[in-house]
Amino acid sequence: MNSDTQIVKGILEGCILKIVEKEEIYGYKAVEKLNILGFEVNEATVYPILTRLQNKEYLKIDRRPSPFGPMRKYYSLTKAGKESLQEFKDIWDRIKNIVNEVMEGDENDKQK
């Protein structure tokens, strides 16, 4: 999936919020999780999103030393983050329904 487009970045933001809601996570782990889900993203895409969410105060951080040495930032969801996630879910449901309707309509037209 091309992660450069704004729409994908927006979707990634929502998905990252959902992942962080489930468990406290650090940058590299977030990349791994998104790749397992099928996003095909790298650190260069995910880290700026995490920073943006942190700057918007949707994520709070806790710094602890990593097993390799340098300090590692662990992200967890704030109250504002939870609200933003809910907002994303609502928008996503609406868009999903609209897109499905359009696609199904297209299929029906073809069958006719």
Added chain:
Amino acid sequence: MKMTNRNKIVLMTSIFLALCVIATVILNLKYTINNNAININSFILMGIIILLSIISVPIVYFLKVRKRKFEKMLSNEYFQKYEIIRDTVMSSQLSGAAKKEIKEDVLDILISAQKSGKAAGDTIGNPETFAGEILITYAKPGRLPVLSIIDGIMYFVFFIIGSSMFIWFEQIDMSFFETRIDISMITFFFILSFILIPVTKKLTSTYNYWMFILPVAFGIVFVLFAEIIRKFFYGSEIIRQFLDGPVRMVPNIAILTLYIILIPISLFFKSYIRKRLLRAID
């Protein structure tokens, strides 16, 4: 671990700059002796300049070239990408705390990716784009460079007071407020503060590591330009004024106080504007 080409250029440039300054001091010393204008203060001053030039090379090595504790964990392939990101972030207008935080984050991400066996290119892609994406999350593009103007004011004040002090130290019998700086020198400080330093900082984010030579090259070109117009156009009043027309930049205690107060005021405004810009992101 081998030094990267980028770091070699940084170190070579600092050595070249130090040699240029030392050569200029020696030539000036010779000229002063020939004119019987030498005094003990001139000797001390030139000694200090030579000492500072020599010390500047290890300072550059320790601050810009030497790898820090965890940076040593990165392979050369990863380190080359990391140092572009680091230099771009460090030369940006973000706060010191934000820069430190980003550096630690990027280092942790890169070490984790390297440990997992990923290639540096797959992890970061273009390091300049990556660094740019990070900076955008703090403020919209084009906004933070506004702060360069405030930096320029501080550099300019620093150069004016610093050079006035050097000139005064050479002729300590006269009042500090009688010291004069040539218009050409003031022009040089202006260009250096408001154009050359911001441009060099901006260029450190590019792959082209020859940009570190830019300040030295500009200095040489400026001196050459001054000497050429001195040789061919010195008859013109404007050129004479430009080259040797002295200006009292610190004429009294009130102006000196104003210069000194300008530094904390600039720092306060910089911090205030930075916070406003951060709040302005959506």
